Amino acid sequence: MDYLKGLNDRQREAVLYGEGPLLVLAGAGSGKTKVLTHRIAYLIEQKGIFPGNMLAITFTNKAANEMKERTSDLLGGNIDGIWMGTFHSVCVRILRRYIDRIGFERGFSIYDRDDQIALMRECIGELDLREDDYKERHILNIISRIKDSMMSPNEYIDEKYMDPFKGNVKKLYVLYEEKLKDNNALDFDDLISKTVELFRTNPDVLEYYQQKFKYIFIDEFQDTNRAQYQLVKLLALGCKNLCVVGDDDQSIYGWRGADITNILSFEEDFPKAKIVKLEQNYRSTQNILDVANNIIKNNSGRMEKRLWTDNARGRRVVVENVLDSYEEAQFVIRKIEEHMREGYEPSDFAILYRTNAQSRIFEEAFMRNNIPYKLVGGLKFYDRKEIKDIVAYLRMIQNPVDDISLKRIINIPRRGIGKVTMEKLEEYANKIGTSIYDVLLDVENVPGLSTRAKNSLKAFVDMINRFIAMDEVMEIQEFIEEVVYGVGYIKELEDDGSIESQARLDNIKEFISVAIDFQVNNPEGTLEDFLANVSLLSDVDKTADVDNSVTLLTVHSAKGLEFPIVFMVGMEEGLFPIIRESEDKSEMEEERRLCYVAITRAEELLYISHARIRTIYGRTNYSRPSRFIDELPKELIDIGGQPNGGSYGRIGGNEAINPKEHLIKVKDLSERSVTPTRRSLIDQDQIREGVKVKHAKWGIGIVAQLRDRDDDKEATIIFDKVGMKRLLLSIAPIEIVKGG
DNA sequence: GCCCTCTTGTTCGAT
């Protein structure tokens, strides 16, 4: 196998570099994944390094899997021993083994945002801080930054000891940490910081992993935070065979603690580090690259880098001025249809936006036009109530002291354990300083409970104990089924019989099939592993590989991906760059890097659109084009739409629109959007349960229920793409699909 | 204990 075939000089240098620290500054589209996979393959085959001695940290699990596949393709062999994953998944793997060394139990729970909020709400309540300044999310964000930067509560307050707000944040932080420990739970930030703590306090454990990981690779290094870098430095201390790959121009996670100085100070931390710059771009046309370079050059404090390409100049970048988001979606659809006639496939396109809220109107447009699409980050499968409930049961079984999970499910399905009973339980648990579960084990001691409440509680805790025993001997999928039937969840939904309950049952089935998949892929996997896996998937990981469809995603999610044709939408001041209270220079530079990331996703064609009016939070405002549009070189772009169609020139700012004026415009639009032929209504008698219909907006669906409603008939229809909807037959724009 | 209505915040990005 020739690992050097098709590599340029710089790439080859990085692949063949021997021992010691290596920093690869890889510009967008410069083939960094190729370098990583070839280097790993080279080390395994030529240098005889055992895959089990390698650790590769990537940004998503999906990227890790791809890297694994590509590497094993190169070697024509199995490299399963290699540790590849995200920072979080790698840390969980280490903590599952050794966390008892720092006072937690191995079955610890991983708390997501909602769990954190529930816990913080308790903290705020206990400290009597229910004021506007102490919102759960806000405090959690501050604490998250403190943890990212590896500060203890004392270090945080020492700097700012005069500030009463910060004093209270410190108190909340301390209490929050205490409660996490009481619940035997870790939040996302803890997964990193507790691993660092484990290594610092247990030299033997650190030494074990230092010995194990003789070669370490970190992808997207510019997006690591301080805690992550500490972790990497500790691990690499032994061998110093640390290879980091990154691009300071693509640092877009400053808001969650990513520290761009990590990449800038790598040379200081590792004085003998070799630095290789990859500057040849293989992805984009000359035009796209020139546009990207013109944007990013407006930032200061960058590392010297000059991206170039041998690719053709290509078509010009199109900047389109549209009236509003509705027209913007129409524009995108029209262009996609045009290009598909040229031979492009749906999977060749991506729509990139700044905020997830922008996705909806595009989804509707794609459905209406029957173009297949997939939404990254919008699929809230794991956020559904029924899934969270089941996960809470599983967590509680695995980690009975997890009060947050217990409180979530103790009365689901209803068992007559109400608010008053819970208050008594919690009060008693607080008094004797144990978990609610421990109190339940000896429920007779709790003062003030009725016999009925005690009986319900006993039945509950007996059931949980049965599950704890079963978990020891059962396969995951079998066990989950045992739980969902055993707790009466399925029965309650079945008895209810509504369409909503049916949808929930389907979701539970889907969850069970996720468990089956997991079991197939991880024959040795335990319930803990499964739960960690469920918690740590990124949105990109969760998005199913729908065949040949347009991708809709945020710019952040698009990092690391590429598409032949890219639409950047909503390029307006206040939206991209997004408006902030404090307009800080470094924040504006991060917005610009984000813009650079978006542009460099495009291989062949790039469309940039901005609307003259935009509705955000239900408010409609005039908007100006993004300043980034002004930064585009005029000679490389084509301007489309109606350059002077809006009045933003006169108003000059994003000002609120006279509501009446806007109503008129909306009315005009809606009239335009109705297809006159749809007015001929269907023969209502033909609509029966089980009939297949097609809706103008939501596509294909099956009639599930039909009932009289006033003088009309209301049909409940399950659509393939949007799920259940209730429609009045007299006005619904549906038609019967023949042969269905 | 449950259901309904009203209020509130939310969406900037995500493990």
Next chain:
DNA sequence: ACAAGAGGGC
């Protein structure tokens, strides 16, 4: 615009 939480009535 919309969802989730709070609060009041039953």
